[in-house]
Structures are given as structure tokens and as C-alpha cells.
Amino acid sequence: MGEILQIQVGRCGNRIGDNFWKTISNEHGLDEQGKSSGYLTDMQLERINVYYDESKGKNSLGKAFVFKMNTLNGTGGVYVPRAVLVDSDSTLLNTIGGRQCGGNAYRKENFVGGHGGTGSNWAKGYYGRGEMSRRVAEAVRSEAERCDRLQGFQLVHSLGGGTGSGLGGRVLNNIQASYPNRAAHTYSVAPWTAVSDEPTESYNASLSLARLVSGAQATYLADNRALFDACCGGSSGGGGASTAPAYADLNHLMSQIMSGVTTGLRFTGRLNADMKKCTANLVPYPRLHFFVPEFAPLTFRGQTDACAYTVPELSSQLCKAVRLQRRCTGAGAVAAVVMAAVMTFRSRSLTIEPRRGDVPLQPSTGQTTAPEHCWLPDNLKTASYGVPSHGLKNSGTVVANTTAVRDVFERYSRRSASMLAKRELLHLYMEEGMDSDEFQVALEQIESLMAEYLAIEQINYSGDDVYGDHENDRQLTTSMGCKITKSTVDGRNTLIL
Numbered sequence: 001m002g003e004i005l006q007i008q009v010g011r012c013g014n015r016i017g018d019n020f021w022k023t024i025s026n027e028h029g030l031d032e033q034g035k036s037s038g039y040l041t042d043m044q045l046e047r048i049n050v051y052y053d054e055s056k057g058k059n060s061l062g063k064a065f066v067f068k069m070n071t072l073n074g075t076g077g078v079y080v081p082r083a084v085l086v087d088s089d090s091t092l093l094n095t096i097g098g099r100q101c102g103g104n105a106y107r108k109e110n111f112v113g114g115h116g117g118t119g120s121n122w123a124k125g126y127y128g129r130g131e132m133s134r135r136v137a138e139a140v141r142s143e144a145e146r147c148d149r150l151q152g153f154q155l156v157h158s159l160g161g162g163t164g165s166g167l168g169g170r171v172l173n174n175i176q177a178s179y180p181n182r183a184a185h186t187y188s189v190a191p192w193t194a195v196s197d198e199p200t201e202s203y204n205a206s207l208s209l210a211r212l213v214s215g216a217q218a219t220y221l222a223d224n225r226a227l228f229d230a231c232c233g234g235s236s237g238g239g240g241a242s243t244a245p246a247y248a249d250l251n252h253l254m255s256q257i258m259s260g261v262t263t264g265l266r267f268t269g270r271l272n273a274d275m276k277k278c279t280a281n282l283v284p285y286p287r288l289h290f291f292v293p294e295f296a297p298l299t300f301r302g303q304t305d306a307c308a309y310t311v312p313e314l315s316s317q318l319c320k321a322v323r324l325q326r327r328c329t330g331a332g333a334v335a336a337v338v339m340a341a342v343m344t345f346r347s348r349s350l351t352i353e354p355r356r357g358d359v360p361l362q363p364s365t366g367q368t369t370a371p372e373h374c375w376l377p378d379n380l381k382t383a384s385y386g387v388p389s390h391g392l393k394n395s396g397t398v399v400a401n402t403t404a405v406r407d408v409f410e411r412y413s414r415r416s417a418s419m420l421a422k423r424e425l426l427h428l429y430m431e432e433g434m435d436s437d438e439f440q441v442a443l444e445q446i447e448s449l450m451a452e453y454l455a456i457e458q459i460n461y462s463g464d465d466v467y468g469d470h471e472n473d474r475q476l477t478t479s480m481g482c483k484i485t486k487s488t489v490d491g492r493n494t495l496i497l
């Protein structure tokens with residue numbers, strides 16, 4: 001199976017990335033040094049190479065490692081996370097690296113640290129860290145050479161921090177140029193003021209999002225607002241972990257989400273055998289590749305949940321979480337449209353194989369204010385896997401390509417536009433060689449993307465008069481030049497490629 005290389009950039013990227021490795025190491029039966037902690041099942045081993053390099057010569061400290069066969073199942077050596085860890089402030093990297101003996105077995109030459117953060121400045125990260133981006137390219141190149149059939153890259157970073165957004169964006173550009181045929185996906189953490197309130201975060205997020213439109217084929221948007229609300233039990237109304245959740249609480253949810261999203265890449269099952277298939281299932285138009293990922297059941301740091309949830313119970317929790325992404329729900333608000341979604345369920349017993357009708361993320365019938373509509377027929381894929389999430393009996397993950405992400409874009413572009421009009425804090429970016437045109441171009445990119453999302457919401461809601469008659473179907477051409485037919489029989493939209 002083709003390998004994936006994770007590049008984690010900045011403080012947020014490295015905290016979340018490190019949590020991800022801990023979570024999936026546990027699922028693959030590896031201890032914190034990357035050694036198999038006992039008998040590994042075929043399921044755990046079969047695709048372990050996707051995220052781990054089985055190193056049989058050296059351990060992470062570079063010392064000679066005596067390769068010992070595991071007498072139980074014939075595997076051995078150390079499974080090294082295929083990761084490059086990057087931060088312009090090395091403090092966190094030193095902590096992670098210093099934990100090597102008890103921590104994950106990262107390859108030590110893949111730590112790329114600098115001498116100081118960017119002070120939350122995208123321009124410093126993008127333009128001012130040339131030497132670091134060359135070292136990252138070198139680490140990426142040698143990791144890529146160790147792969148037999150590299151399928152792609154996943155970047156983990158924040159959109160608000162200068163290093164994660166700026167240097168992360170630079171790294172993504174370099175990857176695109178050097179590996180044009182490989183997939184590039186991102187796990188991007190969107191800032192929220194209750195969690196951090198650096199005034200430049202809106203600028204950074206706008207500049208970064210605008211580049212992700214063409215710089216990545218898939219972006220899993222982790223909104224700190226949604227993670228924070230989930231931890232507080234906020235919008236869902238349930239009891240949360242805390243009224244003032246720490247990053248560790250948010251990151252616990254995030255690592256569950258990432259483990260869930262990557263289940264189909266790491267274990268054998270019906271769906272998402274590789275990164276390209278993930279996007280084929282979810283992306284009707286290449287620019288509209290910003291996904292909302294959700295996980296159920298909601299469990300907080302240090303908690304386990306031994307409840308045997310059924311598929312309808314899990315999927316209804318997942319759909320509710322997707323629905324809550326549309327924030328502007330007042331009178332006249334347009335409902336978000338789910339263009340496509342993939343739901344995966346996990347349980348040791350595999351008794352939760354989803355059946356037709358179990359999953360309520362379907363076009364609504366008879367509801368005037370439907371929470372969501374499906375866009376393409378057959379656009380909801382489901383699958384189940386026989387490896388449970390850590391500490392849970394049954395769990396589910398959804399990745400939804402929903403127009404609700406428009407709200408996230410709007411949040412930063414509106415704030416950036418108002419700051420830009422007053423030229424607020426612009427000098428910090430000008431000092432790094434940027435000019436205000438670059439901001440304008442980024443905001444225009446976001447505006448046009450938001451218009452595309454809105455067009456899809458309006459197509460679903462517009463009257464029939466926009467469709468020309470075509471025997472049984474009515475057809476329309478969208479602003480993106482694609483044809484859509486609306487069946488006069490069941491009202492469903494079909495995209496003509």
C-alpha cells in the first residue's frame with residue numbers, strides 16, 4: 001500500500017501531530033518506542049507501512065539497533081512514524097525529541113527547528129524562513145526516497161500561527177512543485193477568539209486559506225470554535241469536559257477525529273483505500289475541498305465509553321455535529337448543503353455494519369427548513385472496520401463536504417477586510433516584503449470561493465424556473481461551468497461531469 005508522509009508544522013501542528021501518532025500507535029499495537037507491544041494481528045500489520053517505516057537497522061537516536069525477530073508473529077524492528085517535525089521555535093520539538101526514549105520513535109534527522117517563532121506573522125513564516133524550508137525539503141526528499149510507492153503528504157498545522165500558516169504554506173508549495181503527482185492533504189486548525197486572540201490571526205488565516213484553495217486537494221478543517229464548544233458541551237447542549245477547556249482537551253478530540261478519518265487508509269475495508277479515492281468520493285469540484293470531520297461518541301480526555309452504540313445512534317450524533325457547523329441559523333438563513341459525505345464505523349465485533357436507511361444524512365422529504373440536503377445521488381458512502389478506537393466499544397466518523405464551511409471563511413475574510421480598510425497591523429507584513437495587493441488577492445480568492453458555496457446552496461433552493469426543460473429532467477449550468485440536472489421525478493440533483 002502506498003506510503004503517506006506527515007509534515008507537522010508549528011506548535012499546534014506538532015502538538016496535534018504528536019497526539020495523532022500516540023493514538024494510532026496504540027491502534028497498531030506499538031509501544032511508545034515504536035516496537036510491537038505483543039502479538040500484532042494481520043489487520044494491525046497489513047497496512048502499517050502506510051504511516052510507519054519499518055526500520056531494521058537503527059533506532060530513532062541513530063544508535064545501532066539489534067534487530068530481534070518477534071517470535072510471536074515474525075515481525076520485528078522499530079516502526080518509525082513517517083513524519084517530519086517543523087517549528088521555527090524549537091522549544092516544543094526539544095520536548096518531543098527529549099522524550100525519545102519514552103516517546104514516539106521519530107527519526108531524529110526529521111526534526112527541523114529554528115531559532116524563534118514568527119510572532120504570529122504569516123509573512124515571516126512564508127518569506128522569512130527560507131533556510132528552514134530548504135531543510136524541510138531535504139528531510140522530505142530522504143523520507144520520500146525510503147518509500148516504495150509514496151501516495152502523498154498530509155500537513156498538520158494551524159491557520160492562525162505564523163509558522164503553521166506561513167511556513168506550512170511554503171512547504172506545501174514546495175511539495176506541489178517537487179511531487180506534482182502525489183496527493184497533498186491538510187489538517188488545518190482554524191482559530192477562534194475564545195481560544196486565542198492574537199490580532200493577526202485573521203490575516204494569517206485568510207492568507208493561508210486562500211493558498212489552500214489551489215495548494216491542496218483536501219483540507220480537513222478543524223475549527224477551534226467547534227472543538228471548544230464540543231469540550232464545553234456548548235452548542236450541543238450536553239455536559240462538556242469543562243467550561244474552560246485546555247488545548248489538551250481540544251487535541252484529544254482532534255486526535256480521535258484524525259484517527260477516525262485515516263481508518264480507511266490504515267486498515268483494510270471497503271472504502272478510501274488511498275488518498276486519491278478519498279477525494280474522488282468527496283470532491284465534486286476541485287476548489288470545493290474543505291471538509292468538516294466529526295467523531296462520535298463525544299468522549300473527553302481521560303474518559304472511556306463502553307457503550308455499544310448502534311449505527312443509527314452514532315450517525316445521528318454525527319449528523320447533528322455536521323448540522324451545527326452552520327452558525328447563522330436565524331430567520332432567512334440558508335441551510336447548508338452536504339455535497340458528499342463518508343461515514344465510517346468501528347467496532348471489534350463488526351456487528352455495526354450500516355444498513356440502508358440507518359444513516360439520516362439524506363435529502364429531507366416534506367421539511368421546509370431542512371438542515372441539509374444531499375447534492376449528488378449516491379454521495380453518502382459508509383463502511384465499517386473491525387478495529388475499535390482506543391477506549392471505545394463502537395465509534396463513528398463522518399467527513400462531510402458541506403457548504404457550511406462558508407461560515408468559517410466569512411469569519412476571517414470579514415475581519416481581515418475591516419482591518420485592511422484601516423491598514424491595521426499591515427506594517428508587520430510590509431516589513432517582511434509583502435504589499436497590500438497580496439492581501440487583496442487573497443480576499444478576492446476567498447470571496448469567489450464563498451460565492452461558489454453560496455451558488456450551490458441557492459441551486460438547491462432556487463425555483464424551477466432556472467432549469468431549462470429536458471424531457472424528464474431539468475438542467476442548469478452553474479457558475480462553475482458544470483451541468484446539473486434536477487430530476488422531475490424525485491427532485492434530486494445530478495452532476496454531469
Ligand SMILES: Nc1nc2c(ncn2[C@@H]2O[C@H](COP(=O)(O)OP(=O)(O)OP(=O)(O)O)[C@@H](O)[C@H]2O)c(=O)[nH]1
Nearest residue numbers: 010011012117118120158160161162163164191196
Ligand atoms: N486545537 C489547538 N489549537 C492550537 C494549539 N496550539 C495553538 N493552537 C491554535 O493555533 C494558533 C496559533 O498557532 P501556533 O501553532 O501556536 O503558532 P505557530 O504555528 O507555532 O506560529 P508562531 O506564530 O510562529 O508561533 C491559535 O489559533 C491557537 O489557538 C493546540 O495545541 N491545539
Ligand SMILES: [Mg+2]
Nearest residue numbers: 011089117163
Ligand atoms: Mg510557535
